[in-house]
Amino acid sequence: MTAAGISVTRRAPRRLADRLARPAFLACTVLAAATLVAVAGVLGVETVRFFGTVSPVRFFTEVDWTPFAEEPRFGVLPLLAATAQITAGAAFFAVPAGLMTAVYMEHYAGVRTERVLAGVTGLLAAVPTVVLGYFALTFVTPLLRALWPGTEAFNALSACLAVGLMILPTVIVFTRNALRSVPAALMETGLALGAGRGRVVARVMVPAAAPGIGAAVFLAMARAAGETMIVTLAAGNQAQLTWSPLEGLRTLTAYIAQSSLGDAPSGTVQYGAFFAVSAVLFAVTWGLHATGRFLMSRRSRGGLG
Amino acid sequence: MSVPTTRAAVPVLAAEDLTVRFGRRTALANVTLSVPRGRVVSLIGPSGGGKTTLLRAFNRMNELVPGVATTGTVRFDGVDLHGDEVDPVEVRRRIGMVFQQATLFPRSIFENVAFGPRASGYTGDLQELAEELLAAVGLWSEVAEDLDRPAMQLSAGQQQRLCIARTLALRPEVLLLDEPTSALDPAATARIESLIHSLRQDYTIVLATHGRRQAARLSDLTAYLAGGELIEYGPTETLFTTPRDRRTESYLTGRIA
Ligand SMILES: Nc1ncnc2c1ncn2[C@@H]1O[C@H](COP(=O)(O)OP(=O)(O)OP(=O)(O)O)[C@@H](O)[C@H]1O
Ligand SMILES: [Mg+2]
Numbered sequence: 001m002t003a004a005g006i007s008v009t010r011r012a013p014r015r016l017a018d019r020l021a022r023p024a025f026l027a028c029t030v031l032a033a034a035t036l037v038a039v040a041g042v043l044g045v046e047t048v049r050f051f052g053t054v055s056p057v058r059f060f061t062e063v064d065w066t067p068f069a070e071e072p073r074f075g076v077l078p079l080l081a082a083t084a085q086i087t088a089g090a091a092f093f094a095v096p097a098g099l100m101t102a103v104y105m106e107h108y109a110g111v112r113t114e115r116v117l118a119g120v121t122g123l124l125a126a127v128p129t130v131v132l133g134y135f136a137l138t139f140v141t142p143l144l145r146a147l148w149p150g151t152e153a154f155n156a157l158s159a160c161l162a163v164g165l166m167i168l169p170t171v172i173v174f175t176r177n178a179l180r181s182v183p184a185a186l187m188e189t190g191l192a193l194g195a196g197r198g199r200v201v202a203r204v205m206v207p208a209a210a211p212g213i214g215a216a217v218f219l220a221m222a223r224a225a226g227e228t229m230i231v232t233l234a235a236g237n238q239a240q241l242t243w244s245p246l247e248g249l250r251t252l253t254a255y256i257a258q259s260s261l262g263d264a265p266s267g268t269v270q271y272g273a274f275f276a277v278s279a280v281l282f283a284v285t286w287g288l289h290a291t292g293r294f295l296m297s298r299r300s301r302g303g304l305g
Numbered sequence: 306m307s308v309p310t311t312r313a314a315v316p317v318l319a320a321e322d323l324t325v326r327f328g329r330r331t332a333l334a335n336v337t338l339s340v341p342r343g344r345v346v347s348l349i350g351p352s353g354g355g356k357t358t359l360l361r362a363f364n365r366m367n368e369l370v371p372g373v374a375t376t377g378t379v380r381f382d383g384v385d386l387h388g389d390e391v392d393p394v395e396v397r398r399r400i401g402m403v404f405q406q407a408t409l410f411p412r413s414i415f416e417n418v419a420f421g422p423r424a425s426g427y428t429g430d431l432q433e434l435a436e437e438l439l440a441a442v443g444l445w446s447e448v449a450e451d452l453d454r455p456a457m458q459l460s461a462g463q464q465q466r467l468c469i470a471r472t473l474a475l476r477p478e479v480l481l482l483d484e485p486t487s488a489l490d491p492a493a494t495a496r497i498e499s500l501i502h503s504l505r506q507d508y509t510i511v512l513a514t515h516g517r518r519q520a521a522r523l524s525d526l527t528a529y530l531a532g533g534e535l536i537e538y539g540p541t542e543t544l545f546t547t548p549r550d551r552r553t554e555s556y557l558t559g560r561i562a
Contacts (some may be wrong), residue, residue: 111371185408192366194398194475195424203420208411 047279050272059276065239065255067270068263074273076280078241082156082249083225083284086235089160089245090167090224095217097164098171105172106179107187107201125169133233136162141234144246154236154248162230167220174219178212179205211298218292226285228253252281315383317342317479317509318363318400323377325358325367325533332358334533335377340479340526345505347520347541348513350530350556356513357405359530360481363511364400365393381479398425401477405484405513407464409471414439414459415452417467421475438473442466442500462493469500479509487515498523517557521545529553 051059054074062075101121105114140158145151182205190200206213228251236248237258256278264270316339325333333355340346348356361367362379365386379386386396398421410417418435427434435452439445444466448454456467465485472480482501486494501523504510514520520527521541528538529550537544537553548554 183408185404185406186410188366188369189404189408189410190420191369191394192364192397192402192404193421193424193471194394195420196394199424204410 043275043279043282046272046275050269050276053269053272054276063241065250067259067273072269074269074276076252076277078239079250079252079255079277080280080284081241081243082231082235082239083251083253083281085156085243085245085249086159086163086227086231086251087221087224087288089156090163090227091217091221093161093164094168094171094220094224098168098216098220099175099213101168102172102175102179103201103206106176107197107205121169121172124165125173127166129166129227129229130233132162132166133159133230136230136234148246151246152236152248154234154238155246156235156249157245159231159235160245162234163224163227166227166230167224170220170223171216174216175209175213178209178216181212182208211295215292215295218288218295222285222288222292225288226253226281228257232257252277252284256281315342316340316380317382318511319378319380319383320359320362321378321380323359323362323379324375325355325362326374327370328372331533333362336530336533336535338528338535338538340509340511342509343505344526345501345510345512345524347524347527348511348530349515349517349520349527350536352515353532354530355533356530357483358533360402360483360511360513363479363481364397364402366397366402368393398475399477400479400481401472401475402481403465403468403472403483403485405487407461407468407488409456409459409464409467411455411457413453414448414456414467417456417471418474421471425475434474438470439467441473441504442470443496444470460493462489462496465489465493465497466500469497473504477508479511480504482510482512484513484515486519494519517545529556531556 059074059076061077062073063077064073064075065078066073101117105117109117136158140161141151141153141155144155144158145153151157186204186208187197187200190204191197195203231251232254235251235254237250237254238248239250239255240247242249256274259270259274259277264274319339320336323333323336324331336355336359338359348359350356358367362375363381363386365379367373367375375387381396381400384391410420415431415435418438419431422429422431422434436445436449439448444463447463448459456464459467465488469480469482469485485501486497489497498519501510501512505523512520512524524541526539527541527544529536529544529548529552531552537548537550539549544553545557548557
């Protein structure tokens with residue numbers, strides 16, 4: 001068949017696909033953008049209206065969150081602190097474990113071990129958060145109570161462990177990507193210079209991947225901060241400012257989930273509080289995510305000086 | 306054990322019936338070649354001929370490639386490099402290698418030079434050592450101002466010289482240089498060549514190169530490798546003026562790329 005023959009037979013369908021592809025993709029993009037604008041709009045409008053009633057200063061400085069009390073208080077700090085605590089706690093468990101797993105998979109494991117670990121990581125990523133939450137409540141918490149008898153039935157530590165498990169695959173996958181973007185020739189060079197593998201990994205490969213690993217940490221923390229089901233099940237819903245990991249607490253997400261069940265009629269200040277808390281949550285996750293993406297964009301520069 | 310011989314009589318490096326395969330591809334086939342102490346040996350031949358593979362066999366780098374299979378023997382000072390008691394890390398310290406592409410660590414000039422000595426637990430003054438080695442490769446006057454500059458900011462020729470300095474920092478006995486000038490312009494090439502010339506007093510050097518004239522200028526002995534086979538090996542002058550093998554002759558006269 002001649003080249004011309006091929007192009008003639010293929011031209012018609014390809015053109016049709018081309019003609020459909022453009023508007024189809026455009027429609028999807030517009031739809032996604034419109035949804036985002038709508039969400040941001042509702043969030044913004046309701047939050048501004050809420051701050052017309054409750055002063056932002058009090059919102060961010062008071063330490064009581066009692067929206068349904070006779071004299072309601074809207075101090076978001078306990079919720080914010082709880083989210084920070086869960087996020088940091090989850091990262092505390094997931095980052096070292098994930099980092100070590102990723103380094104092992106990239107630089108030590110044989111093909112088969114690597115494949116098994118990748119499979120397990122994928123499986124873990126597929127576990128629904130409700131299952132993880134239930135696991136925390138029925139398995140982790142009794143264990144913690146056996147270790148430290150004072151532990152409350154709802155406690156932060158149990159939630160931290162389960163959320164850590166949830167974000168572990170994120171840490172592993174993004175860290176592996178970061179490690180893989182470091183030229184393999186650097187490993188060979190290090191070994192050729194009479195260094196052991198561990199030394200090359202610690203002194204060359206991991207530092208060169210540092211921005212990407214930082215990105216992995218922040219993207220994982222963004223997921224942890226937005227986690228709802230596990231914290232509701234395992235950490236409970238008590239808005240209190242406590243740093244004890246063995247007590248219960250209430251995160252931004254847990255409050256949103258609870259209040260969206262609809263006990264505050266539209267237009268009330270309690271209804272507005274829901275949006276203000278949502279806006280704070282959005283700011284937190286967006287901030288973590290943006291930091292992660294910023295670090296990711298620095299990755300290509302090949303490490304630090 | 307064996308009959309005592311004078312140290313000079315034992316070749317520094319020797320490949321005996323060495324075959325290296327990557328999967329089903331044979332990169333080196335039954336190569337036997339020895340490198341006398343204190344000499345410069347050039348490996349020449351077409352692309353894919355096995356030059357890099359032979360260099361890497363000399364410091365046990367091939368074994369890092371998944372799916373590699375090696376048969377035959379490689380000896381260093383008469384000792385089988387693949388013997389049970391031989392530590393590959395130690396081998397690589399004593400037989401230094403500079404790769405075909407300059408692969409600097411994304412760190413400072415100083416950190417690059419200090420990497421090897423630090424790895425082997427060097428206890429002397431690293432600053433002094435760095436100065437000495439950078440001077441040895443003619444880089445000191447160009448970088449003395451700021452050793453903390455990222456190494457990647459250097460020119461290609463400077464990077465290659467830094468790579469050589471970094472390998473010299475191991476205080477090796479043998480230097481394996483894989484096409485050290487292939488990415489350089491004529492001026493930078495000339496500098497590297499005069500550097501190699503000056504290093505020949507202190508090191509045994511094995512140099513893989515595409516430059517026939519470079520091999521002629523720099524080496525005492527030349528090996529012609531093609532298709533993984535050692536076609537011819539002998540004193541450089543003999544090989545260039547009166548090659549025994551027809552294939553060597555075709556290569557030298559430029560009929561094989
Ligand atoms: N890591 C590897 N995996 C698979 N095959 C390889 C590998 N390294 C080398 N080879 C093959 O071994 C053969 C010899 O390659 P080698 O790199 O030693 O040649 P060379 O003479 O150094 O070539 P050049 O002049 O292009 O550098 C080639 O056929 C090459 O494709
Ligand atoms: Mg080569």
